[in-house]
Amino acid sequence: MRKIAVVGIGQTKSGEHWGSSLRDLAKEAGKAALQDAGLNPQALFVGNMSAGRFAGQEHLGALVADTLGLRVPSTRVEGACASGALAFRKACLAIASGRYDVAMALGVEKMTDLPTEEAVTSLMAAGDQEQEASVGLTFSGVFALIANLYMNRYKLSREELALIPVKNHKNGVNNPYAQFNFEVTVDDVLKSPLIADPLRLLDCSPISDGSAAVVLASEAFARQCKDPVWVLASEQATDALALQNRKDLCTLGSVVQASKEAYARAGLAPKDIDLVEAHDCFSIAELLAYEDLGFSEKGWGKELLISGEVCIGGSIPFNPSGGLKLGHPVGATGIKQINEVVKQLRGCAANQIRGARTGMTQNLGGSGATAVVSIFRGDA
Amino acid sequence: MRKIAVVGIGQTKSGEHWGSSLRDLAKEAGKAALQDAGLNPQALFVGNMSAGRFAGQEHLGALVADTLGLRVPSTRVEGACASGALAFRKACLAIASGRYDVAMALGVEKMTDLPTEEAVTSLMAAGDQEQEASVGLTFSGVFALIANLYMNRYKLSREELALIPVKNHKNGVNNPYAQFNFEVTVDDVLKSPLIADPLRLLDCSPISDGSAAVVLASEAFARQCKDPVWVLASEQATDALALQNRKDLCTLGSVVQASKEAYARAGLAPKDIDLVEAHDCFSIAELLAYEDLGFSEKGWGKELLISGEVCIGGSIPFNPSGGLKLGHPVGATGIKQINEVVKQLRGCAANQIRGARTGMTQNLGGSGATAVVSIFRGDA
Numbered sequence: 001m002r003k004i005a006v007v008g009i010g011q012t013k014s015g016e017h018w019g020s021s022l023r024d025l026a027k028e029a030g031k032a033a034l035q036d037a038g039l040n041p042q043a044l045f046v047g048n049m050s051a052g053r054f055a056g057q058e059h060l061g062a063l064v065a066d067t068l069g070l071r072v073p074s075t076r077v078e079g080a081c082a083s084g085a086l087a088f089r090k091a092c093l094a095i096a097s098g099r100y101d102v103a104m105a106l107g108v109e110k111m112t113d114l115p116t117e118e119a120v121t122s123l124m125a126a127g128d129q130e131q132e133a134s135v136g137l138t139f140s141g142v143f144a145l146i147a148n149l150y151m152n153r154y155k156l157s158r159e160e161l162a163l164i165p166v167k168n169h170k171n172g173v174n175n176p177y178a179q180f181n182f183e184v185t186v187d188d189v190l191k192s193p194l195i196a197d198p199l200r201l202l203d204c205s206p207i208s209d210g211s212a213a214v215v216l217a218s219e220a221f222a223r224q225c226k227d228p229v230w231v232l233a234s235e236q237a238t239d240a241l242a243l244q245n246r247k248d249l250c251t252l253g254s255v256v257q258a259s260k261e262a263y264a265r266a267g268l269a270p271k272d273i274d275l276v277e278a279h280d281c282f283s284i285a286e287l288l289a290y291e292d293l294g295f296s297e298k299g300w301g302k303e304l305l306i307s308g309e310v311c312i313g314g315s316i317p318f319n320p321s322g323g324l325k326l327g328h329p330v331g332a333t334g335i336k337q338i339n340e341v342v343k344q345l346r347g348c349a350a351n352q353i354r355g356a357r358t359g360m361t362q363n364l365g366g367s368g369a370t371a372v373v374s375i376f377r378g379d380a
Numbered sequence: 381m382r383k384i385a386v387v388g389i390g391q392t393k394s395g396e397h398w399g400s401s402l403r404d405l406a407k408e409a410g411k412a413a414l415q416d417a418g419l420n421p422q423a424l425f426v427g428n429m430s431a432g433r434f435a436g437q438e439h440l441g442a443l444v445a446d447t448l449g450l451r452v453p454s455t456r457v458e459g460a461c462a463s464g465a466l467a468f469r470k471a472c473l474a475i476a477s478g479r480y481d482v483a484m485a486l487g488v489e490k491m492t493d494l495p496t497e498e499a500v501t502s503l504m505a506a507g508d509q510e511q512e513a514s515v516g517l518t519f520s521g522v523f524a525l526i527a528n529l530y531m532n533r534y535k536l537s538r539e540e541l542a543l544i545p546v547k548n549h550k551n552g553v554n555n556p557y558a559q560f561n562f563e564v565t566v567d568d569v570l571k572s573p574l575i576a577d578p579l580r581l582l583d584c585s586p587i588s589d590g591s592a593a594v595v596l597a598s599e600a601f602a603r604q605c606k607d608p609v610w611v612l613a614s615e616q617a618t619d620a621l622a623l624q625n626r627k628d629l630c631t632l633g634s635v636v637q638a639s640k641e642a643y644a645r646a647g648l649a650p651k652d653i654d655l656v657e658a659h660d661c662f663s664i665a666e667l668l669a670y671e672d673l674g675f676s677e678k679g680w681g682k683e684l685l686i687s688g689e690v691c692i693g694g695s696i697p698f699n700p701s702g703g704l705k706l707g708h709p710v711g712a713t714g715i716k717q718i719n720e721v722v723k724q725l726r727g728c729a730a731n732q733i734r735g736a737r738t739g740m741t742q743n744l745g746g747s748g749a750t751a752v753v754s755i756f757r758g759d760a
Contacts, residue, residue, distance in 0.1 A: 001477055001478050001479060021510065023510075044618075049438055050432050050438050052430050052432045052433045052502070052505050053432045053433060053438075055509060056505055056509045056513065057505055057508075057509040058429055058430050058433075058458060058460055058505040058506055059458070059459060059460040059505065059506045059507070059621065059745060059746050059749060059750070060458070061458070061459050061466075061618070061745075061750060062459070062460075062618055062619075062620075062621045062745065062746065062749035062750050063508070063621050065618045066618075066620055066621045066622075066625070066749070070618075071617075071618055071619070072618060073615075073616035073617060073618060074459075074618045074750070075457060075458075075459055075466050075470065075616070076457070076458040076459060077455060077456070077457055077458075078438060078439070078440070078441070078455075078456040078457075078458060079439060079441050079442070079455055079456060080438055080439040080442075086441075086455050090455065090470060090473075093470075093473055093474050093477045093479060094473050094477075096477035096478065096479065097381055097473045097474075097476035097477040097478075098381050098476065098477075099381060099473060099476065122432070125432050125436055125437055125438040125439065126438055126439045127439070128437075128443070129435060129436045129437040130401065130403075133436065235453075236453035236455070237451075237453060238424075238441070238442055238445045238446075238450075238451055238452060238453060238454045239442075239451070240442075240446055241439065241442045241443050241446045242446075245446070365439055365441075365442065366439050366442065369439060369442035369446070370439070370441060370442050370454070
C-alpha cells in the first residue's frame with residue numbers, strides 16, 4: 001500500500017456550544033486543518049454518530065462539503081463513538097487505492113441540543129437496541145457491568161480505578177481544547193454522584209459538542225508539506241454488538257485484534273510506542289486499554305497506574321491531552337485523538353512528551369463492537 | 381487501480397415486512413449474496429440512511445457483521461438515499477487499495493415501523509434541516525418544486541410525465557422482488573391523490589423495508605468465480621445540500637459530474653450503455669436522469685419516453701426492473717440497483733434485455749446533493 005501522512009490538523013474546543021450549529025463546528029475545525037495543510041482535498045470523509053437523532057440531520061457528507069465550500073465526493077461514515085477513526089481509516093484506504101492523493105477526515109457531533117435524558121437514550125443506539133437498550137441498559141450501565149466483573153475478578157479497588165480520572169484531569173489542565181480545565185482528587189471522584197454502580201460522575205466522559213479534522217496526503221504530496229506525520233498502520237476490528245454475546249467482558253476482543261494487526265503492519269511492539277491517546281469513555285475503559293493494547297498482562301493494568309508509568313514522565317503516557325474525560329463529541333473523538341498525537345509528534349503539544357517519535361490512538365465504537373487502532377510516526 | 385468485479389448478489393423483496401427486523405432483512409440478503417459468491421469477505425460496508433430514527437439503532441456496521449457471523453472490519457456508510465451506492469464505492473476503494481481482496485457491500489432499511497408522517501419527517505433529514513425542513517418542506521415538496529419549474533420551462537405536460545410510472549409499473553410486473561406487481565395507466569396516475577402539486581401518489585416511490593447485498597472481489601479472486609461482472613467505473617459527486625444554493629433546479633450537477641467521470645474512467649460514451657437502473661424516487665427524477673446522464677439534450681428527455689426508447693425494446697431501457705417506483709428501502713436502493721444490473725449482464729434478469737453487455741446504475745442522495753454513477757460489464 002502507498003505511504004500516507006497527516007499533513008494538517010484542526011479542532012474546536014469540546015464543550016457546550018450553545019451558539020454554534022453542526023455547520024459552525026465543522027467549519028471551524030475544517031478550515032483550521034485546511035489552512036494547516038495548505039492542500040485542497042479531493043475527497044472528504046465525515047465521522048458522525050447520530051446527527052439524525054441529535055439534530056434532525058442526516059446526509060452529513062454533503063452538509064460538511066457544502067459548509068467548507070468543497071465540491072468533492074463526500075461520505076459520512078458511522079461506527080458509533082468510533083465514527084471519527086473509521087472516517088480517518090476510509091480516507092487512508094481511499095488514498096491507498098491511488099484514486100486520490102489528498103483527502104480530509106472530519107468528525108463532528110452536536111450533542112447538547114437534546115435534553116440529557118434524550119441524549120443518553122440516543123447514545124444507547126450505539127449498543128444493541130433489541131438485546132440491551134430494550135431492557136433499560138444505558139451506556140454507563142454497560143461499562144458498569146464490565147467494571148464490576150473486572151474489580152471482582154482482578155481485585156481492583158474503587159480508589160485505584162479513580163486514579164484514571166485523576167490523571168486525566170491533571171493532564172488536561174493546560175489543554176486549550178478541553179471541556180474542563182480543573183484537577184480532581186480521588187476523594188472528589190468517590191464523592192461524585194453515583195451514575196451506574198460502581199461508576200460515578202467523574203468516571204464518565206461528558207456530553208460534548210465539537211469537531212476535529214485532519215488532512216491526509218500520499219507520500220509525494222506529503223513531502224511538500226512541513227512536519228508530515230506518517231500513518232504506519234490503521235487497523236479496525238469488529239466484535240459482537242451486545243455484551244452478552246462476547247467471550248469475556250474483561251477483554252475487548254476488537255482492541256486486541258486491531259492492535260495486533262496494527263503492530264504487525266507497523267513492524268513494531270508495545271515497547272516502541274511513546275504515547276497513547278486511548279478511549280477512556282469511562283475509567284474502566286482506559287484500564288482495559290492498558291492490557292488489550294499489550295502494555296500489561298490481563299489483570300495487571302493497575303500496576304501501570306500505581307507506578308505512574310501511564311502518567312506524563314512515565315514509560316507509556318496514556319492520554320497526555322486528558323482524553324475523552326475532558327470532551328467526547330462522539331463522532332469527532334477519533335479524529336481529536338489523532339490531532340493530539342500529531343501535535344506530540346510535531347513536538348508542539350501542550351503536555352509535550354520529551355522525544356516522542358511514535359504515537360498510538362485507540363478509538364472504540366459502543367462497548368467495543370468496533371475498535372480502530374492507529375500508529376503514527378513523526379518525521380523528526 | 382486494480383480491476384474489481386461483482387461476484388455475488390442477493391436481495392429481499394421490497395415491501396412492508398411487519399414480521400422482519402433490520403437484522404432479519406440484512407441476514408436474508410447477505411446470506412444470499414455470500415452463497416452466490418462462494419467467497420468470504422474480509423471487510424463489510426453497510427449502507428443505511430437512518431436506522432437511528434427508524435429503529436433506534438446506530439452502529440449498523442457491527443450489527444450486520446454480527447448477524448452474518450462475520451468477524452471482519454465493518455463500517456456503516458451514509459449519504460441519505462445514496463447510502464447503498466456509497467457503501468459499494470467504499471468497498472471498491474478498499475479492494476483497490478490492495479488491503480482486501482474480497483469485500484461485501486450490504487444496504488438495509490426498515491422504514492415501516494414508524495407512522496408514515498414520522499417516516500416522512502425522518503426522510504427530510506436527507507435535505508437541509510436548517511434551510512429546508514425547518515420551513516416545512518418535505519421530499520415530495522422538493523421534487524415538486526423541480527417538476528414545476530421543469531414543466532414550465534420545457535413545456536412538459538402532466539400526461540407526458542405520467543408515462544414514467546406507467547413504464548416502470550409495467551416493467552415491474554414480473555419482478556419477484558418488487559413491492560407492487562400491477563400495471564397503471566396515465567389516467568390512474570392523474571387520478572391518484574395529489575401529494576405535492578404537480579406530483580401525485582403514483583409519481584412517488586413507496587416507503588419500503590428491504591435489503592440488498594453484493595460481494596466484490598479483486599481480479600485474481602473474481603477469475604475463480606462464475607459470471608463475474610466487472611466494475612468499469614464507480615464515481616461520486618457532491619452538490620449543495622439545499623435546493624436554493626444550486627445553480628439550476630432542472631439539472632442535477634452531481635449527476636452530470638459523476639457520470640462524466642464514470643464515462644471517462646470506463647472509456648465509454650452514452651451510446652455504449654445497454655441499460656440503466658436509475659433513481660426514480662419521483663417521476664421527474666428519472667426524466668432528469670435521461671438528460672444529466674447524457675442520453676438526451678436538456679429539455680428533450682421526454683422524446684425518449686414518447687418514442688419508447690427508454691422502454692424495454694428501445695435503444696436505452698431505463699429501469700427494466702421497475703426501479704424505485706416498485707420499492708425504495710433507501711439505504712438498500714443503490715445496491716438493489718446493482719443487483720438488477722448484474723442479473724441483466726449475467727443474462728438472467730426477469731425482463732432480460734437481449735444482448736445486454738454494459739449496464740449503468742445512478743443513485744441519488746437527497747435531492748441530488750450526492751450522486752453515484754457506476755458502469756458494469758459482463759464477462760460474456
